Amino acid sequence: MQTLHVELGDRRYPIFIGSDLNPRNLLEPYIHGQQVMIVSNTTVAPLYLTTYVAALEALGKKVATCILPDGEKYKNIEYLNLIFDALLEAGFNRDATVLALGGGVIGDMAGFASACFQRGVYFIQVPTTLLSQVDSSVGGKTGINHPLGKNMIGAFQQPQVVLADMAQLVTLPTRELSAGLAEVIKYALLGDVDFLDWLERHIDDLVGRDPERLAEAVYRSCAHKARIVASDEKEQGERALLNLGHTFGHAIESYMGYGVWLHGEAVAVGMVMAADLSQRLGWISMDDLERTKKIIQRAHLPVKCPAIPLDEFLGFMAHDKKVLNGQLRLVLMSTLGKAIITKDFDVELMKQAILANQEKA
């Protein structure tokens, strides 16, 4: 087992990364009260809920559960309210802990609920997908969707501790494993060309779910994100680099309807669009663009999205949080393995980069 500490001053917390982790021993020091609400979904709960309930009850905790339906389309205010209902029906107080057992949707909803319940209770994350292990377990971003935009309502809420157990990835659907790899690849593309080399050597092991290699990829991804988040907790500057591929990706997700395409799949195409625009701007070479597409394809991810009318695509991009004073900012690559955030690009080239990476209508 490896331990990564996310350095955030008095909100510092550890991420434990390994296989077949012992939740009882690992969680004990990080639960401050007697009440634990486990939030999970109908897919994950049958697999892992009893293990966690038993571990917490063995610690003498009062455990309650809130099992939500599985899917991004339930990441809204109505289902968030079910967590509040469960917390209040259980009679839980300010010293309660909300434990997220599931993927990114569960982590976002449980985390946001923990940030708002009684104006803030404790939060623990047990991410059960590769995507949530490398993405939502670091950074404290939580929230829900709104019909007019993704993640529009939320809070920054840091967990007490994160358990990332590679053994749980055995049950992960292949498509979701690949979606997680999209975020892993993102860390390489945005700031670590050595990690890109490593991925090019080991991508087949990762697709094959080798737990040692997965743990290494999760550790390196989280370490990368943790370093950026520690320097920019509230996303005023550098942290925005983590959104490489996301402005395009959010537009794809929004157009398709949440949950039709996986977040990682949309980000994969979004990264291709960002790389393509970077190439059109003369910042990276055609070889760099091809290398970007190749590693994404080897992770069994799409490199094109369906045909989407350009005006609708741009409309969804305009709702992105990276619009400041009405001006769109994009995360692009200044060189391969180095991202920058910029509003200094030709909009016509951006339109070309979007259209070039769509299927023909």
Place this chain on the structure above:
Amino acid sequence: MQTLHVELGDRRYPIFIGSDLNPRNLLEPYIHGQQVMIVSNTTVAPLYLTTYVAALEALGKKVATCILPDGEKYKNIEYLNLIFDALLEAGFNRDATVLALGGGVIGDMAGFASACFQRGVYFIQVPTTLLSQVDSSVGGKTGINHPLGKNMIGAFQQPQVVLADMAQLVTLPTRELSAGLAEVIKYALLGDVDFLDWLERHIDDLVGRDPERLAEAVYRSCAHKARIVASDEKEQGERALLNLGHTFGHAIESYMGYGVWLHGEAVAVGMVMAADLSQRLGWISMDDLERTKKIIQRAHLPVKCPAIPLDEFLGFMAHDKKVLNGQLRLVLMSTLGKAIITKDFDVELMKQAILANQEKA
């Protein structure tokens, strides 16, 4: 005009207190982006909305409005969502400012919306009731109610600036003026016996809406609260003293149904119950208890609540946020003008104090 600075490090902000304040000049330095969403209600908007829209448009801002129905019963997740709808329909971004123009309900909802929209945008408060001027304008507590408890869902969100304009109190209903005075009296009872003397001399001027005296009372109340909040922003310790009368008061409000009794009216009776229990514990004298009741009565506030079955009263108290590890803590008076938070009291005496200050069934 007087200016009070609430000292919270990099979240330091000023409260401007006076009559006929100039919003254009006072707000200008505190609006960081171009977009302002004014949240108000159907009672306040017809009185003051055009003034604020004009002032902000004169500053070149893009102004949108969200007018909610008036009342505590709308302080819920459904009406909160209307603010998110308005923000997204206006196309507002991360640099938006949400301005609360109204009483405590509007301040709580607009503040909470500003804390959650895009994980946090700017917030400005223009409290138009005495209660919100002395209470919700300091401290950053925002939130909404849940059918199972008051203020159960929320966030700590500090404003950029607060404008407390005594001229707006002219239109305030008498009952709401008195409800505001309940909180003013609270500051005297919990930590400032000199202020209690001052109130005993000037309570008739306050009831008569003398703007000079009101400004003085608002300034002293906010200064008192600001000092406590600055030392304990997240309510770990001393800040809980501000809840004098509130645990009893919340039970009264919850039983009656939100909005039937005004918050200040319930707190008034709650303070009598807290004083009564303090007297039964031998901490304050019968004279102190009578003095407490007298100043509350002179502010035209109730000192008894309707008959409420004891088990229901206690049930609502158990949902209070001051329950820690299942144990009820109360704010009581160790002497007149000095509150303490304690779990060290005889529950039977507490029941007597509750029953003694109810109307006969």
